[in-house]
Amino acid sequence: xxxxxxxxxxxxxxxxxxxxxxxxxxxxxxxxxxxxxxxxxxxxxxxxxxxxxxxxxxxxxxxxxxxxxxxxxxxxxxxxxxxxxxxxxxxxxxxxxxxxxxxxxxxxxxxxxxxxxxxxxxxxxxxxxxxxxxxxxxxxxxxxxxxxxxxxxxxxxxxxxxxxxxxxxxxxxxxxxxxxxxxxxxxxxxxxxxxxxxxxxxxxxxxxxxxxxxxxxxxxxxxxxxxxxxxxxxxxxxxxxxxxxxxxxxxxxxxxxxxxxxxxxxxxxxxxxxxxxxxxxxxxxxxxxxxxxxxxxxxxxxxxxxxxxxxxxxxxxxxxxxxxxxxxxxxxxxxxxxxxxxxxxxxxxxxxxxxxxxxxxxxxxxxxxxxxxxxxxxxxxxxxxxxxxxxxxxxxxxxxxxxxxxxxxxxxxxxxxxx
Amino acid sequence: xxxxxxxxxxxxxxxxxxxxxxxxxxxxxxxxxxxxxxxxxxxxxxxxxxxxxxxxxxxxxxxxxxxxxxxxxxxxxxxxxxxxxxxxxxxxxxxxxxxxxxxxxxxxxxxxxxxxxxxxxxxxxxxxxxxxxxxxxxxxxxxxxxxxxxxxxxxxxxxxxxxxxxxxxxxxxxxxxxxxxxxxxxxxxxxxxxxxxxxxxxxxxxxxxxxxxxxxxxxxxxxxxxxxxxxxxxxxxxxxxxxxxxxxxxxxxxxxxxxxxxxxxxxxxxxxxxxxxxxxxxxxxxxxxxxxxxxxxxxxxxxxxxxxxxxxxxxxxxxxxxxxxxxxxxxxxxxxxxxxxxxxxxxxxxxxxxxxxxxxxxxxxxxxxxxxxxxxxxxxxxxxxxxxxxxxxxxxxxxxxxxxxxxxxxxxxxxxxxx
Numbered sequence: 001x002x003x004x005x006x007x008x009x010x011x012x013x014x015x016x017x018x019x020x021x022x023x024x025x026x027x028x029x030x031x032x033x034x035x036x037x038x039x040x041x042x043x044x045x046x047x048x049x050x051x052x053x054x055x056x057x058x059x060x061x062x063x064x065x066x067x068x069x070x071x072x073x074x075x076x077x078x079x080x081x082x083x084x085x086x087x088x089x090x091x092x093x094x095x096x097x098x099x100x101x102x103x104x105x106x107x108x109x110x111x112x113x114x115x116x117x118x119x120x121x122x123x124x125x126x127x128x129x130x131x132x133x134x135x136x137x138x139x140x141x142x143x144x145x146x147x148x149x150x151x152x153x154x155x156x157x158x159x160x161x162x163x164x165x166x167x168x169x170x171x172x173x174x175x176x177x178x179x180x181x182x183x184x185x186x187x188x189x190x191x192x193x194x195x196x197x198x199x200x201x202x203x204x205x206x207x208x209x210x211x212x213x214x215x216x217x218x219x220x221x222x223x224x225x226x227x228x229x230x231x232x233x234x235x236x237x238x239x240x241x242x243x244x245x246x247x248x249x250x251x252x253x254x255x256x257x258x259x260x261x262x263x264x265x266x267x268x269x270x271x272x273x274x275x276x277x278x279x280x281x282x283x284x285x286x287x288x289x290x291x292x293x294x295x296x297x298x299x300x301x302x303x304x305x306x307x308x309x310x311x312x313x314x315x316x317x318x319x320x321x322x323x324x325x326x327x328x329x330x331x332x333x334x335x336x337x338x339x340x341x342x343x344x345x346x347x348x349x350x351x352x353x354x355x356x357x358x359x360x361x362x363x364x365x366x367x368x369x370x371x372x373x374x375x376x377x378x379x380x381x382x383x384x385x386x387x388x389x390x391x392x393x394x395x396x397x398x399x400x401x402x403x404x405x406x407x408x409x410x411x412x413x414x415x416x417x418x419x
Numbered sequence: 420x421x422x423x424x425x426x427x428x429x430x431x432x433x434x435x436x437x438x439x440x441x442x443x444x445x446x447x448x449x450x451x452x453x454x455x456x457x458x459x460x461x462x463x464x465x466x467x468x469x470x471x472x473x474x475x476x477x478x479x480x481x482x483x484x485x486x487x488x489x490x491x492x493x494x495x496x497x498x499x500x501x502x503x504x505x506x507x508x509x510x511x512x513x514x515x516x517x518x519x520x521x522x523x524x525x526x527x528x529x530x531x532x533x534x535x536x537x538x539x540x541x542x543x544x545x546x547x548x549x550x551x552x553x554x555x556x557x558x559x560x561x562x563x564x565x566x567x568x569x570x571x572x573x574x575x576x577x578x579x580x581x582x583x584x585x586x587x588x589x590x591x592x593x594x595x596x597x598x599x600x601x602x603x604x605x606x607x608x609x610x611x612x613x614x615x616x617x618x619x620x621x622x623x624x625x626x627x628x629x630x631x632x633x634x635x636x637x638x639x640x641x642x643x644x645x646x647x648x649x650x651x652x653x654x655x656x657x658x659x660x661x662x663x664x665x666x667x668x669x670x671x672x673x674x675x676x677x678x679x680x681x682x683x684x685x686x687x688x689x690x691x692x693x694x695x696x697x698x699x700x701x702x703x704x705x706x707x708x709x710x711x712x713x714x715x716x717x718x719x720x721x722x723x724x725x726x727x728x729x730x731x732x733x734x735x736x737x738x739x740x741x742x743x744x745x746x747x748x749x750x751x752x753x754x755x756x757x758x759x760x761x762x763x764x765x766x767x768x769x770x771x772x773x774x775x776x777x778x779x780x781x782x783x784x785x786x787x788x789x790x791x792x793x794x795x796x797x798x799x800x801x802x803x804x805x806x807x808x809x810x811x812x813x814x815x816x817x818x819x820x821x822x823x824x825x826x827x828x829x830x831x832x833x834x835x836x837x838x
Contacts, residue, residue, distance in 0.1 A: 001463070001465070001466055001503045001506075001702050001703070002463075002503075003458070003459050003462070003500075003503075004459060004461060004462065004463060004485075004489065004491065005487075007459035007460075007461060007462075008457075008459060009456075009458055009459070009500070009503075009504045009507075010456055010457040010458065011456055011504065011508065012454035012455060012456050012518065015454070015455045015456050015457060018457070019455065027771060028768070030744070030773050031767075031768035031769075031771055031772065031773050031774065032768060032773075032774075032775075033744060033745045033773055033774065033775035033793070034744075035431035035434070035744045036431060036434045036438065037428075037429055037430055037431050037434050038427075038429035038434060038437070039422070039428055039429065040422050040423060040426035040427060040428070040537055041426075041460065041493075041523060041525075041537055042423060042426060042481070042493070042525070042536075042537065043422065043423065043426075044420070044421075044423060046420070047420055062461070062485065062486075064481075064483035064484075065483075066423075066481065066527065067481075067527045068424075068527075070423065072423065074460075074461070074493075081422075081428070084420045084421075084422075084428075085428045085430065087420075088428075089430065094789070094792060094793075096778065098775075099431065104460060106460075106461070108485065108486045108487075117461075118459055118460055118461065129778050131778055131779060133778035133779060134778050137778065140765070144765070144768065144769070229758075230761060232758075233757070233758035233759075233761040233762055234761045234762060234764075234765040235762060235765060236765070283420050284420070325449070325452060325453075325454045326452045338652070339648075339651075339652035340652075342649060342652040342653045343652055343653060343654060345653075346559070346563070346653040346654060346655070348450075349447070349450035349451060349563065350450075350563070352446060352450055353450065354449050354450050354451075354452055355450065355451075355452065356451075356452035356517075359515065359548050359550055359552035359553050359556065360550060360552060370513070373513060374452070374513075
């Protein structure tokens with residue numbers, strides 16, 4: 001009995017890392033005033049159909065017919081569900097709406113490094129504001145999340161682009177706008193292909209590779225200045241580089257698009273996103289119409305990236321070390337006092353202290369062994385001196401005697417138990 | 420475009436309640452020394468087949484064939500995945516193994532109050548100890564979680580039973596042990612049925628209804644004393660009542676079983692669980708063999724229950740009120756200082772303060788309106804006095820002037836911002 005290929009059993013050691021990721025995502029997103037939401041794991045397949053998600057994602061859907069004869073899919077991304085929710089409720093909320101979620105997604109991918117069939121993703125979106133200030137806010141959040149993990153400007157870069165610039169380019173090159181989607185997917189792949197291949201693929205659009213390359217080299221001709229100035233005021237300018245080579249795979253993007261890469265280019269994109277100003281309207285049949293910009297960041301590539309960076313992995317290790325599963329171990333040195341020990345443990349736990357003990361009689365030395373191997377900072381010995389107990393700091397072997405009813409307060413305020 | 424029936428769009432107001440539930444579950448489970456894990460959302464259908472989960476659950480599976488021609492199911496419960504994980508790794512961990520998870524599950528249920536097709540559930544399990552002390556630890560955790568929500572002994576009761584007592588009863592009544600499963604499912608349903616119906620259903624087993632009723636009335640004849648004494652030492656005895664009428668629906672339970680109900684019996688079971696001493700062995704083809712006891716608590720019934728209790732709902736409201744999405748709103752009173760304001764906001768956020776502002780120019784009064792409606796405790800006015808800023812406590816209208824570089828420390832240590 002194994003888990004399915006591409007799916008993970010997350011053991012407690014791995015969950016610690018996940019908790020660190022999720023807590024950091026959540027803390028930074030909330031510091032930006034984003035509010036958390038969630039949506040169903042299973043959706044009607046219709047919300048992912050061609051005109052919305054488009055492309056690769058549809059061929060990777062976990063799609064089936066449910067017991068009620070509905071065509072359903074495990075969610076491969078959050079944006080269509082989110083746009084549905086916002087469209088249905090936009091009158092209830094002040095604009096801009098700033099929301100985030102942390103959820104699991106499913107894609108039937110070929111197995112390869114950085115790709116799993118079930119993965120976690122942070123999604124952050126702003127609705128109801130189409131200004132560069134909103135773009136900058138979302139980019140700043142993306143950057144600040146990675147900074148919170150201990151990554152710096154020498155570790156990653158946010159590559160900033162704009163689909164509107166490409167639409168203008170196509171117009172100037174007399175290419176009909178309905179071909180834009182197919183054209184952009186050629187640009188999307190050109191970085192990974194030989195020039196001859198790209199040249200060949202560009203032919204149907206009547207556009208030369210050299211014209212495309214020249215356009216990319218313009219870096220947007222100052223079009224990104226309002227966003228970049230805003231980021232400079234936040235001290236984040238050095239994390240961003242204009243790069244028109246980025247166009248993103250999904251069909252619904254309309255304006256600014258971006259991807260974040262490690263500077264060494266060891267990994268796939270760590271995060272990505274962009275504007276999708278028409279999706280709310282299209283999913284609500286025109287009943288609601290809100291501009292939007294969003295970003296997604298998955299857990300798989302991010303974890304590889306953090307582990308590859310000395311500063312980030314040191315920061316992670318230090319966070320994990322101070323997040324103990326057992327803080328205080330209660331040693332029962334006199335079995336006749338076990339009922340008292342049980343009462344004491346209950347009060348420690350009520351005070352939020354992570355406390356453990358042996359279920360059955362055991363030698364005191366063995367119980368201390370359990371305390372050490374569980375990683376407790378303190379052992380509390382309940383013996384014949386009850387209601388006095390001995391508190392032992394395991395690192396220093398120092399020991400003091402206290403009355404049992406003073407114990408919880410003592411440990412709760414001790415920063416060596418929890419920083 | 421709607422979400423599927425039985426599935427929920429969780430808007431931020433609802434997510435606040437979910438966060439309160441999850442944070443409380445997690446805090447109490449961790450105070451007991453339980454370690455968090457997770458398992459795949461999608462599993463091979465084989466792990467739920469007859470001999471493991473049994474009964475109703477199989478007819479409610481979201482089951483389909485994936486693109487790789489595998490028979491897969493969305494998880495309807497955690498126990499089989501967990502038992503698989505423990506079986507595969509039990510050599511790595513000291514016993515007892517104490518683990519918990521918070522995850523979503525899927526059952527194609529008829530729609531009714533307290534039932535959804537996707538729901539969240541807390542699962543807590545202890546492996547490697549078959550003593551009444553381990554049983555008591557798991558029951559105490561179940562009780563303490565509900566106490567942490569502000570529920571007392573007059574609000575709920577944990578009904579404690581034992582399947583082994585029933586097996587003994589069947590033996591004494593000359594009923595063959597292979598009929599135990601079917602017999603227990605008659606007992607499971609008898610509380611909701613007319614006596615004549617139960618009488619009729621008991622006939623094939625050669626057991627009288629009166630014998631069954633008499634047996635239930637024995638309350639286990641003292642068999643629960645070790646568990647109850649342990650709980651009494653923890654001050655939790657009043658939360659438990661022996662009740663042999665509880666047998667649980669799932670096929671894999673072996674010894675102690677229990678369910679928690681609200682005293683008024685307005686709702687379905689709030690939590691339930693029991694021993695499953697053979698499941699690890701059966702899922703590992705005998706390679707691993709660990710006794711186990713576990714419990715599950717879902718979010719749907721629990722939320723209804725909390726909202727119905729005045730003390731619990733007051734506790735929840737107070738927790739929600741102090742968990743603000745926006746704590747500090749930065750008012751830009753002089754647009755030429757906007758870059759300075761952006762830098763200041765970045766530093767507040769870096770310090771973990773939830774800070775927001777207006778993306779574009781707006782009248783100062785309107786910005787204060789935004790601060791109020793976002794629920795901020797403080798507004799910080801950035802104007803021509805920069806680098807001095809004014810800090811306004813919105814509740815009291817008190818105002819002080821501070822240097823901008825002292826602001827983050829000031830607000831971080833102010834308990835009116837975050838308790």
